[in-house]
Amino acid sequence: MTKLTAKGAATRQRIIDGAAAVIREVGLRDTTLDDIRMRTATSKSQLFHYFPSGRDELLLAVAQFEADRVLLDQQPHLSDLTTWESWQQWKAALLRRYRKQGTTCPMAVLMSELGRTDPAAQAVTRSLLLRWRTDLAAGVRAMQATGTAPAALDPDRFAGAIVAAIQGGVAILLATGSSTDLDAVLDLLLEQLGTPEDVSAARSRGGVRASVSGRP
C-alpha cells in the first residue's frame, strides 16, 4: 500500500462495504469475488489492486469492519454501565441488535473461515473480545464503587463470563431463531450485579421471566 488518493481510498472502502453487504445477504460460502465486483461496480484488477494478496486479505478487512460494528452497535450503553438501569438498557439494545440480525452472523462466519489459519485474523477476534470485556469490567467496577454490586465479584472474571454468555446465546439464536436462551443467560448473570430490590423489581416486571423455554 504505497499511496492512496482520496478516490482510491473511497473505492477501497466501497469494496469493503459492498463485500460485507454481500456476505450478510448470501453467506460467505456463496460469495465470490465476482459477486463483490458486481455489487461494488469494480473490476477484477481493482480488487487485487487494493487487496494484493487477494480474497483472504479482503475478507480480513471485512472482518475488521464487522468487528468494529459489533461494538459500535452497543453504544452509547456499553461505555456507560454505571447503574442497574444502564445495564438493563445495554442488554435490551444487545437483544435488539441480534434479533434484527436474524440467523446471520458475519463475524462468526468470517472467523470460522479465516480464524484457524491466519494469525492476523485471530488478532481481530482477540482484539474484539478484549475491548468488549474491558468495557464490561469497567462497568462492574463502577457498580462496585457505588456499592451496588458485591465487592466480592471479580470484575474481569465476570466480564469474561458475560462475553461468553453473549457468544453462546447468539450462537443458539443463529441455530434456532430463538433468543430465549440469550435472554436467560444474561438475566441469570446480571442478577448478581443488582441489589435484591432491583432483581425482584425486574422479575415482577417480566424482565426476568418465569418460564418460556419449550422447543429450542
Add this chain to the structure above:
Amino acid sequence: MTKLTAKGAATRQRIIDGAAAVIREVGLRDTTLDDIRMRTATSKSQLFHYFPSGRDELLLAVAQFEADRVLLDQQPHLSDLTTWESWQQWKAALLRRYRKQGTTCPMAVLMSELGRTDPAAQAVTRSLLLRWRTDLAAGVRAMQATGTAPAALDPDRFAGAIVAAIQGGVAILLATGSSTDLDAVLDLLLEQLGTPEDVSAARSRGGVRASVSGRP
C-alpha cells in the same frame, strides 16, 4: 438407500469416521473428497454410491456423528446430575473434553457451512441442543426434589442458559485458546444450584477462583 450388505454398511461407516477425522485434522475448508478418499481407501464411485447427493450429504452424516459424540463424551455424568458433586464432575469432564479438543470444533464448523442452507442440517443442531437441555433440566429438577436447588429456579430456562454458556465459552476457547471464560461462566451459573455451604466450599478449594483473567 435400498439395501446395504454388512460389508457395505461397514464401508459407509468407514467413510464417515475417516471424513470426521480428516475434518478434525485439517479443517473443513481444506477437506476435499479426494482427501477423504485417500484416508478411507475408497474410490470416487464408493463415495457417491453411499452418499448419492454428494459432498453435502456426506457432511451431514458427519455432523450427525459429531453431534452424538458431543453428548456421549459427557456421559455418564450428564445422565446423573443429582447432587452438587455430580454437577461439578460433569463440569470437569466437559472442560477436559473441550480443552483436549483445542482450537478445533468440528460441530461448529460443519454447522456454519451446512446450517444456513439445509433444513436437515438445522434439524441435527436442534436435536442436539434439545437433548442437551433436556438432560440438564432433568438434573435441575432432581436437585430441586431433594431441596438442594431453589424451587424458584425455572429448570428449562436454567438449562437453556447453561447450554448457551457452554457454546459461548467454547467459542472463546476456540478463538483464544483459553478456557478461563468457559470455566467462569459455568461457575457463576452453577452457584445458583448449590447451598451456600457448597458454594463457599468450592470457592475455598479454588473451584471458583478469585481472579485469573488477563489476556483473553
Add this chain to the structure above:
DNA sequence: CCATTTCTGGACTTGCTAGTCCATTTTTCG
C-alpha cells in the same frame, strides 16, 4: 450354480473461481 444385486476402481468431464496481465484512462504534482 446361476442370475441378480451390490460393491468397487479409476478415468473422464464439467464448471467455476481465484488470480494474472496488459492496455488505457485519470490523477497528482513539480
Add this chain to the structure above:
DNA sequence: CGAAAAATGGACTAGCAAGTCCAGAAATGG
C-alpha cells in the same frame, strides 16, 4: 504543461474439486 504514479477495464489462464460413467469384481439368494 507534461511526466510519473495511481486507478481502472476486462479478457485470459490455471488449477482444482465435484460429480459422472461404465466396466468389472464380489456377494447374495433362490
